[in-house]
Amino acid sequence: MKKFLIFALALVTCANYAIAKDYAKMQIKEMKHAQKYATTQKVLQDDVQTSKTVKSATLPANFTIKDPKIMKFGDYEKISKDKYNAKLKKDEAKYEDYAIQLGKKHSKYYTTQADAEDFYKVYRVAERLIRANKLDYMNWRICIKKSVDELNAYTDGSNLVVLTTAMFDSFSNNDDALAMVIGHEMGHALLGHHKRKAQLYAKMKREQSLAQMGNSAAALIYQGMKRKYLIDSKNMEYAADVEGAKLALHAGYNLNSGSDVIKFLSVYDIDRDFRNTHPNSTKRLENLSENSRYFPAEWKDMGEYNIFNSDVLPVQLSSDRKSIVISASSDKMQANKYYSPETMNELYARFGYMYYVNGEFNKSIQYFNELFKIDQTNAPAYLYASYASECMYKLSNNDKYLKQAKEYAKKAYSLDSKNKYIKEQVDSL
Secondary structure: OHHHHHHHHHHHHHHHHOOOOOHHHHHHHHHHHHHHHOOHHHHOHHHHHHOOOOOOOOOOOOOOOOOOOOOOOOOOOOOOHHHHHHHHHHHHHHHHHHHHHHHOOOOOOOOOOOOHHHHHHHHHHHHHHHHHOOOOOOOEEEEEEOOOOOOOEEEOOOOEEEEEHHHHHHOOOOHHHHHHHHHHHHHHHHOOHHHHHHHHHHHHHHHHHHHHOOOHHHHHHHHHHHHHHHHHHHHHHHHHHHHHHHHHHHOOOOHHHHOHHHHHHHHOOOOHHHHHHOOOHHHHHHHHHHHHOOOOOHHHHHHHHHHHOOOOOOEEEOOOOOEEEEOOOOOOOOHHHOOOOOOHHHHHHHHHHHHHHOOOHHHHHHHHHHHHHHOOOOHHHHHHHHHHHHHHHHHHOOHHHHHHHHHHHHHHHHHOOOOHHHHHHHHHO
């Protein structure tokens, strides 16, 4: 039995060392956990029951791709610049009222840990993230915690986001970075990371207790679980970086400027506990850079649409006088209208499409095929898989890709025979 456990532990260790540096694939793997642990729908369950520029791959000169832009990554309409600016101007009057309200003293017996100006700044950033992403299904609390030397931010796994004064002061003149920090912590909450880590930690502690009582088998299991816990913790950080970047992009923040916070962390030596549970900053930047290449530019338009069609969210000082409360929208929607992490269908479709427009046709086909394993009803996806296969045929002159392109086009036509782009593709092949 002991030999078997040692062998099993060795397999786990080897498998962990073999993690590939394909950050897009890592994100997709992590998002599978979000299907179980994501919190938006859980929070709303009672309500339900009662009521960037993509850099193209190197392609031959004059090589063109077909892109009728019928792949959709959200439900929205394009808002004209004039209408959007008029809406923002109208909202400013309400923001000014809340700025005054935050400056009032609520009681001579209470003092806040941050000035009204600081609370107002995090309010504006967080409120924009919430409205642009339809996260107004509950109250969000934002705390500025007095700490001179602790450069940190965290969430308690629910609706509280905490920024230390060291973190806030370091980026108080960079709204993009503050958006990435707040978005990252919201990402942890939305993906259910707190509960997931708590479950892993509880299992690990049980084995540790048995090991301390002299159980040698439990000692081996504990060591394997401890390593898994630390690796999973780092993978959750990668996932929260990407989820936070999605939120920030929807809200119109600049991801390049926002990533300054990770660059900043790479300059300074962080304590050992942080290094154990957080990836190397260089790898975090690589992860963020690779994944953001496959963010649709339309996400910014979607965020503007959401802001245009929503009202300014009220804010007030919390009863603890150390944080602010950004109130949920009074205009309640159906649960499925609020933000949720991407489903596996949506992830595979997005990566398939973005790899295609980026000129990475083999990867495009790979991810579309992953989509087709779980969804055979997406006609636009089959059309783009046909486009990608046709491009591979033109580049390689390999007949298998031409055959594949025809099969995908035929499948798309069987699903939507009235689509003119699908008809054109079938006829051209």
